[in-house]
Amino acid sequence: MTDLSIQIAGHKYANPVWLASGTCAYGRELADYFPLSSLGAIVTKTITLEPRLGHPSPRVFETPSGMLNAIGLQNDGIRDFISNKIKFLGQHRADLIVNIAGKSISEYCQLCEQLTGISDIISAIELNMSCPNVSNGLEFSKNAELAEQLVKMARKSTHLPLIAKLSPNVSNIVEIAQAVEQGGADAISMINTLVGMAVDIETFKPRLSNVTGGLSGPAIKPVALAMVYRTYQQIKIPIIGIGGIMNYKDAIEFMLCGAQAVQVGTANFVNPMASIEILNGMQNWLQEKGYDSPSEIVGKVEA
Amino acid sequence: MTDLSIQIAGHKYANPVWLASGTCAYGRELADYFPLSSLGAIVTKTITLEPRLGHPSPRVFETPSGMLNAIGLQNDGIRDFISNKIKFLGQHRADLIVNIAGKSISEYCQLCEQLTGISDIISAIELNMSCPNVSNGLEFSKNAELAEQLVKMARKSTHLPLIAKLSPNVSNIVEIAQAVEQGGADAISMINTLVGMAVDIETFKPRLSNVTGGLSGPAIKPVALAMVYRTYQQIKIPIIGIGGIMNYKDAIEFMLCGAQAVQVGTANFVNPMASIEILNGMQNWLQEKGYDSPSEIVGKVEA
Amino acid sequence: MPAVYQLPIVSNIEVRGGAYLLTLEAPEIAHSCAPGNFIQIKINFPGNGLWRRPFSILDTDRNNIRVLYKTLGRGTAALAEFKAGGVLNIIGPLGNCFSNPDNDTTVLLIGGGIGIPPLYYLTKRLTESGFPRQSIHFFNGASDYDSLTYLEETSELGINVYAVTEDGSMGIKGVVTDGARQFLSGVDNSIDPPKKRIFACGPAQMLKAVSKLAAQFNVKGEIAMEALMPCGFGICMGCVIKVADPCSSCHYSFKRVCQDGPIFNASDIIWD
Amino acid sequence: MPAVYQLPIVSNIEVRGGAYLLTLEAPEIAHSCAPGNFIQIKINFPGNGLWRRPFSILDTDRNNIRVLYKTLGRGTAALAEFKAGGVLNIIGPLGNCFSNPDNDTTVLLIGGGIGIPPLYYLTKRLTESGFPRQSIHFFNGASDYDSLTYLEETSELGINVYAVTEDGSMGIKGVVTDGARQFLSGVDNSIDPPKKRIFACGPAQMLKAVSKLAAQFNVKGEIAMEALMPCGFGICMGCVIKVADPCSSCHYSFKRVCQDGPIFNASDIIWD
Numbered sequence A, B: 001m002t003d004l005s006i007q008i009a010g011h012k013y014a015n016p017v018w019l020a021s022g023t024c025a026y027g028r029e030l031a032d033y034f035p036l037s038s039l040g041a042i043v044t045k046t047i048t049l050e051p052r053l054g055h056p057s058p059r060v061f062e063t064p065s066g067m068l069n070a071i072g073l074q075n076d077g078i079r080d081f082i083s084n085k086i087k088f089l090g091q092h093r094a095d096l097i098v099n100i101a102g103k104s105i106s107e108y109c110q111l112c113e114q115l116t117g118i119s120d121i122i123s124a125i126e127l128n129m130s131c132p133n134v135s136n137g138l139e140f141s142k143n144a145e146l147a148e149q150l151v152k153m154a155r156k157s158t159h160l161p162l163i164a165k166l167s168p169n170v171s172n173i174v175e176i177a178q179a180v181e182q183g184g185a186d187a188i189s190m191i192n193t194l195v196g197m198a199v200d201i202e203t204f205k206p207r208l209s210n211v212t213g214g215l216s217g218p219a220i221k222p223v224a225l226a227m228v229y230r231t232y233q234q235i236k237i238p239i240i241g242i243g244g245i246m247n248y249k250d251a252i253e254f255m256l257c258g259a260q261a262v263q264v265g266t267a268n269f270v271n272p273m274a275s276i277e278i279l280n281g282m283q284n285w286l287q288e289k290g291y292d293s294p295s296e297i298v299g300k301v302e303a
Numbered sequence C, D: 001m002p003a004v005y006q007l008p009i010v011s012n013i014e015v016r017g018g019a020y021l022l023t024l025e026a027p028e029i030a031h032s033c034a035p036g037n038f039i040q041i042k043i044n045f046p047g048n049g050l051w052r053r054p055f056s057i058l059d060t061d062r063n064n065i066r067v068l069y070k071t072l073g074r075g076t077a078a079l080a081e082f083k084a085g086g087v088l089n090i091i092g093p094l095g096n097c098f099s100n101p102d103n104d105t106t107v108l109l110i111g112g113g114i115g116i117p118p119l120y121y122l123t124k125r126l127t128e129s130g131f132p133r134q135s136i137h138f139f140n141g142a143s144d145y146d147s148l149t150y151l152e153e154t155s156e157l158g159i160n161v162y163a164v165t166e167d168g169s170m171g172i173k174g175v176v177t178d179g180a181r182q183f184l185s186g187v188d189n190s191i192d193p194p195k196k197r198i199f200a201c202g203p204a205q206m207l208k209a210v211s212k213l214a215a216q217f218n219v220k221g222e223i224a225m226e227a228l229m230p231c232g233f234g235i236c237m238g239c240v241i242k243v244a245d246p247c248s249s250c251h252y253s254f255k256r257v258c259q260d261g262p263i264f265n266a267s268d269i270i271w272d
């Protein structure tokens, strides 16, 4: 059997199929459907310093082959996470990556410090630099200098591996990727959602209370692939591919474009078993093609 | 009956339903399906100074609710257009907008000058500043200064109304929109395609010979709507909305977000009568709701 | 515990009021459902719908679960095309359920439109478990006689059924809460409010009116909420409603309709 | 002139070789089709296919047009599910057609897999118009006996039919061009090459081999090309192939398979 394990920033993940932030909450609900430990990793919903209520409904809307969301980073804050949520994840032996967002660099650093205190059960921190649904949420991943600075300071706040999660809503994603690499990120995850909108023509009201939201799902897969592909050519740190992955074939496409691992997002909503099915499909495919490790196909698109 | 005519840059268009560049060639084929004169305008496939062969096949690929294309601006050049193609369009009384692209500002200017010579049968020039499928094609719409400069120079080369067609592949589309407004553009059309990619996991080859291409169709509609909405708040010149418009409801959504007119693109491929059906649907809808003119709903989203 | 199932379609037929009755063979879950629970159905339909569609459970027997639905848009229209012998992929049972009223309470069920299914299910369970039928009052509202959902079937349970139609073409004229208000105003004042219970399901506007009614008459109300549901099992945070929350600094928080509901105490919901 | 039509499905049945035969009622266009023409069918299928799917016309009668197809992917799989009585939205007839060979020529038809339909149509037209049946040689290739498409129907036209199978389970063993090559090598050398004509349709690799064969034996070949077709009527420039073009500065240009083809002179195509 092909050994699916991969190494990212010194940590060995059981396999390259992970759950994307904000699409698996804190694992509790999905644990009803499969053992969380069977996946490579689970990335928590973004956690902030203080609790956040999030936006009022409507927060979501279905679009052609995709969906819009503007949850507004609803979460109970880092203290609640550490004291209440993390226990369950530990008990279920989930390989845990904690996704965080701050309103300022200092908030990111505080979050990193607090997580360092429980670093024995966390394998990495994912810096959400790119949430389109909170004001200024996009700033960090639109400005290369800010991005670099953010990672640099976070780097000083923790020894935990840092994954910088990038926004696709930029003119030149490679520039941002290089900046976070420069800043000391151990890996890059991409992409977060594209800014989008929809309007109810009967009421003239936007479909989301927050007016705009983030577009995810199969609709954005081609955009994500192009960005992973272009970034892979220009950086050395590993890339975790995200965007519209619904089945194992999509995951393989991302790996061919340069992703070492993938995160499954919107697909979880439609099928709570999606990630497990992707994992099994990938395992079989690699096996049949005679690969010993998933890394053998990373970046192997013949362009 | 609601009068659908609209005024853009001093020109009166019969209605706000236009055909998008590159999705209706030069009108000849669609004229088999409906009278070209029934639409507000038809925007030609991009014309360049010299003939261009375009990219080899495969040039297109179907994606979830969308498609990728990398045609590579295949066209027979401006001379051929003026001497051969324009006659047919004139005979069929199409309200004609010519879309042009140059490799340099000077090429754009030369194209503008040549078109000025036949300005009696052209109602506007659309500057394709945003074709993702030719090298440097995106530069003009990614850099605000360049964008402004380009429009400024084009402005000096012709008295014809200028429509600047913007790319969505930017960090801040409002900035670019303001720059072209500053440069003297009479209107803005948005959006062109999003850069995307797909890979055949059996052959490891990209689905397009050009590796990346432009994503169009319903998949990108939410992105286009958000960009039109945000731009509308910040500029004074009219916006022509483009992106995934398949039916009249989509068109109304764009108008509510701030588009004075819309261009129908990918939908033409699936249904050559799409634009006519959109026109009729819009007419009925406006009529039923009691509007006297399409402009009454422009920008009226209650956000 | 909810799970993903491939369920054979036993039947899928049109019934009164333009509704469809879908029967699915589901021995694995039929025994574990409770009134208020729902399932998420994956409807493959032409076009581009990504999400499943949520439907309340209407009732169950040893082998089957049933769903009663109206064709509202693309998904439900496509669902109506499915035939016996086909298979549907579902997740369920999902969500919480109505609480059980004590046997000495007077129960008011208030349902509008497609809000009937969970109330029907609750009524059936109550009558089966020996709850006195004469103490159950079911208000079934619709715009007109033809749109009344599952009226006869509810009557067959031997309870008090009141049709309420906006055009007066049957029963009480008005909206369904008018019927309930008349009843509450009329019932013997010797019955303590704690001995009355309201259960309601229907469009948001109706539920808002029910909540007011419950507050006005000081009766405990439980209402089944609706929302757009990308997942249906609590992972997306997309389906929330505003609920009073003493623990939160601003005294409210957003709760998931799918996981924390769909049944909420009427008095907890903050209507904007 | 092509147009958009809503066509009733007369029948849609499985035939030999895992193919399906679709008959559409199309009195408006049945009379105006020619061999090589195709139609674009809008297949609404679950999932997210945006484009129509192109299919050659197999033949026509006064009222109907017929299409023969194999289930290759999502669209064709969904097409196979359509039943008589349904309706399909199509555009047609599209594309150019084969040229007519003079009555004194020896005609070779070379078809592989799902390339049979336009060749069958051409054969039928030729025989109907009095072209000598004995001068028509139809090479029908497939991997094995079971995959041979429309073999019996072609034989029934009273022409020379040669099955060619890769595993030798029927007829000549080899690929279909092997069969044709053997024939061309064997035919009476007194027949001038100009008195021979090749018409071919099938996968790109096969057509490339046919083009070589035609060049080698100095025979005029016409081939029906395939391509991914977003539109099918010439407006997207997505379906192009590289064709020799003396007017172009680099001696080639990209031509649309849908509008400038699908039939091309074999000698014009530049294979990379």
Ligand SMILES: Cc1cc2nc3c(=O)[nH]c(=O)nc-3n(C[C@H](O)[C@H](O)[C@H](O)COP(=O)(O)OP(=O)(O)OC[C@H]3O[C@@H](n4cnc5c(N)ncnc54)[C@H](O)[C@@H]3O)c2cc1C
Residues within 6 Å of the ligand: C038, C053, C054, C055, C056, C057, C067, C068, C069, C070, C071, C072, C073, C074, C075, C076, C077, C114, C117, C118, C225, C226, C227, C228, C229, C262
């Ligand atoms: C917990 C729960 C239980 C439900 N139980 C039933 C039931 O037993 N029987 C039944 O017929 N229906 C029930 N519904 C509603 C049902 O889910 C919707 O009718 C269905 O999702 C519509 O799908 P569609 O594809 O046909 O409509 P779409 O094409 O998706 O939408 C059509 C229109 O309806 C609106 N809409 C869609 N879904 C909802 C929703 N959930 N709430 C409010 N508006 C919506 C859309 O915004 C749109 O304007 C329930 C919903 C929930 C949340």
Ligand SMILES: Cc1cc2nc3c(=O)[nH]c(=O)nc-3n(C[C@H](O)[C@H](O)[C@H](O)COP(=O)(O)OP(=O)(O)OC[C@H]3O[C@@H](n4cnc5c(N)ncnc54)[C@H](O)[C@@H]3O)c2cc1C
Residues within 6 Å of the ligand: D038, D053, D054, D055, D056, D057, D067, D068, D069, D070, D071, D072, D073, D074, D075, D076, D077, D114, D117, D118, D225, D226, D227, D228, D229, D262
């Ligand atoms: C002019 C023309 C005439 C045709 N006539 C016939 C006919 O008479 N009978 C018939 O069975 N088929 C015919 N085809 C092919 C037919 O159009 C394809 O089989 C069909 O489009 C596949 O659709 P799908 O959704 O099932 O496959 P998809 O799910 O879209 O694709 C499955 C796989 O097949 C490949 N593919 C899809 N379409 C084509 C194509 N057009 N050419 C090459 N590879 C493709 C895809 O890249 C993919 O790898 C014709 C094609 C053309 C261009």
Ligand SMILES: Cc1cc2nc3c(=O)[nH]c(=O)nc-3n(C[C@H](O)[C@H](O)[C@H](O)COP(=O)(O)O)c2cc1C
Residues within 6 Å of the ligand: A020, A021, A022, A023, A045, A046, A069, A071, A073, A099, A128, A131, A165, A191, A192, A193, A215, A216, A217, A218, A220, A242, A243, A244, A245, A263, A264, A265, A266, A267, C236, C237, C238
């Ligand atoms: C409902 C929803 C909530 C999300 N919340 C977060 C979040 O809290 N933090 C974050 O970094 N990304 C969040 N994302 C983005 C996803 O992690 C992912 O980057 C994106 O959805 C693209 O992947 P997909 O197409 O597979 O969903 C969210 C996405 C969705 C759909």
Ligand SMILES: Cc1cc2nc3c(=O)[nH]c(=O)nc-3n(C[C@H](O)[C@H](O)[C@H](O)COP(=O)(O)O)c2cc1C
Residues within 6 Å of the ligand: B020, B021, B022, B023, B045, B046, B069, B071, B073, B099, B128, B131, B165, B191, B192, B193, B215, B216, B217, B218, B220, B242, B243, B244, B245, B263, B264, B265, B266, B267, D236, D237, D238
């Ligand atoms: C096949 C194809 C070719 C295109 N060619 C051009 C072009 O030559 N010039 C241009 O400005 N835009 C071109 N576009 C972009 C469209 O005009 C339009 O901006 C885009 O497709 C989004 O609209 P849609 O989703 O309705 O197709 C092309 C799009 C497609 C799909």
Ligand code: FES
Residues within 6 Å of the ligand: C228, C229, C230, C231, C232, C233, C234, C235, C236, C237, C238, C239, C240, C256, C257, C258, C259
């Ligand atoms: S629908 Fe996803 S959390 Fe409720």
Ligand code: FES
Residues within 6 Å of the ligand: D228, D229, D230, D231, D232, D233, D234, D235, D236, D237, D238, D239, D240, D256, D257, D258, D259
């Ligand atoms: S398929 Fe569009 S030009 Fe041929």
